Amino acid sequence: MGENRSILDTVVVGAGPAGVGTALALQAVEGLVHGVIERGQLGETFLQWPEQLTFLTPSFTGNGFGATDLNSVHPETSPAFSLGVDYPTGAQYARYLRGVAKHFSVPVMTQTEVSAITATVEGFTLTTSKGTVLARTVVWAGGEFHNPRQPSMAGSEHADHSSAPAAWTARSGQVVVIGGYESGLDVACFHVEEGASVTVVDPDHPWQARSGSDPSFRLAPRTRQRVKSALATGRLTLSDAGRATGIRPDARGVYTVALMGGIAVASHSRPVLATGFGPGLGPAAHLFEDRADGWPLLDDNDESTVNPGIFLSGAALRHGGLKFCFVYKYRQRFAHVARVIGERLAKDCSGLEAWRLAGMLTDDLSCCGTECAC
Ligand SMILES: Cc1cc2nc3c(=O)[nH]c(=O)nc-3n(C[C@H](O)[C@H](O)[C@H](O)COP(=O)(O)OP(=O)(O)OC[C@H]3O[C@@H](n4cnc5c(N)ncnc54)[C@H](O)[C@@H]3O)c2cc1C
Structure with missing residues (x-):
């Protein structure tokens, strides 16, 4: 050539x-x-x-x-x-x-x-x-x-995409992960294993998918086992309360993730986007x-x-x-x-x-x- x-x-x-x-x-x-x-x-x-x-x-x-x-x-x-x-x-x-x-x-x-x-x-x-x-x-x-997918929501620049090394640095306190399929649960389980408390938000609750055997639509067995262990610590919350609509940081370094329906969850470090x-x-x-x-x-x-x-x-x-x-x-x-x-x-x-x-x-x-x- x-x-x-x-x-x-x-x-x-x-x-x-x-x-x-x-x-x-x-x-x-x-x-x-x-x-x-x-x-x-x-x-x-x-x-x-x-x-x-x-x-x-x-x-x-x-x-x-x-x-x-x-x-x-x-x-x-x-x-x-x-x-x-x-x-x-x-x-x-x-x-x-x-x-x-x-x-x-x-x-x-x-x-x-x-x-x-x-x-x-x-x-x-x-x-x-x-x-x-x-x-x-x-x-x-x-x-x-x-070509990481950046969701169209206000303040998405305040989050780290799961494909970036920054999403995998150990964090303390509460961490919010937006997106609950394989990559979201992978990064969530990692932070729970490192000692943080994690809330995963995804209105489509992919962690509940039970129909079909295609791993493109259903969690892999290893992921399901890791989620089970993480839930057993009491420091993993899986929420399908609403789609994330915005991220707003405050002066204390707390990030408020707004969900549809007027609910909000706080993240003590930059939220993680596991949006594919x-x-x-x-x-x-x-x-x-x-x-x-x-x-x-x-x-x-x-x-x-x-x-x-x-x-x-x-x-x-x-x-x-x-x-x-x-x-x-x-x-x-x-x-x-x-x-x-x-x-x-x-x-x-x-x-x-x-x-x-x-x-x-x-x-x-x-x-x-x-x-x-x-
Ligand atoms: C986090 C993550 C986990 C995954 N886990 C699995 C898994 O467990 N099992 C599985 O089977 N699949 C997995 N996948 C899916 C998929 O297999 C991988 O994404 C894989 O990398 C895709 O292979 P690819 O060759 O298409 O792309 P890539 O591996 O990304 O290769 C594309 C190459 O093209 C080059 N390139 C791009 N643009 C240009 C350009 N303009 N000019 C010249 N070169 C260019 C890039 O530098 C790159 O080397 C995963 C994907 C991700 C993102």
């Missing part, structure tokens, strides 16, 4: 699990010329995770029996095996990604930011901090971590249409509905009511996207069958979402 006029078959933007995994699937397509562009280091997002954060999905080396480690991005790899842990931290998972990329010689250009992507007759022109890159197809795998992330499409945003819920609209091949040739890989994938927000979900599409690209360019894609055999290729989405019987 660099400032020359040759055109690549595919450029992947982002070297997180989605980008590295997609590049590995593209490698299985015979003769496809591809590369990955990453603005930071390989696994950059995980290096920015607060050090207290760990994976929620457990790793286990079941690969030999067709149950590929939930957090792996290639059928022959397992974070549990290479790291020796079942709930990796961000730094550990970045180490796994670096190891995989090195072992399989994934072509990654690091420290290179993509600032613009333009559709052309031949494909796409990518403007990067190291020059222009031309590609017939693009896979956007830029992740969502750089947006799709984070950055310079690719204008190349996709939005769904009514704000997530990118995709066709059955995870391709833009308005600009053929640009695909999406990663946790922002949505199809109907299906959310692909965990590695074990969105990795099912790496080989599918690679095959669509390969077949369009008349390449031999038979190497991708190994991904299907390893249970890492879902091209029929109607089989997703099956509920557990018990």
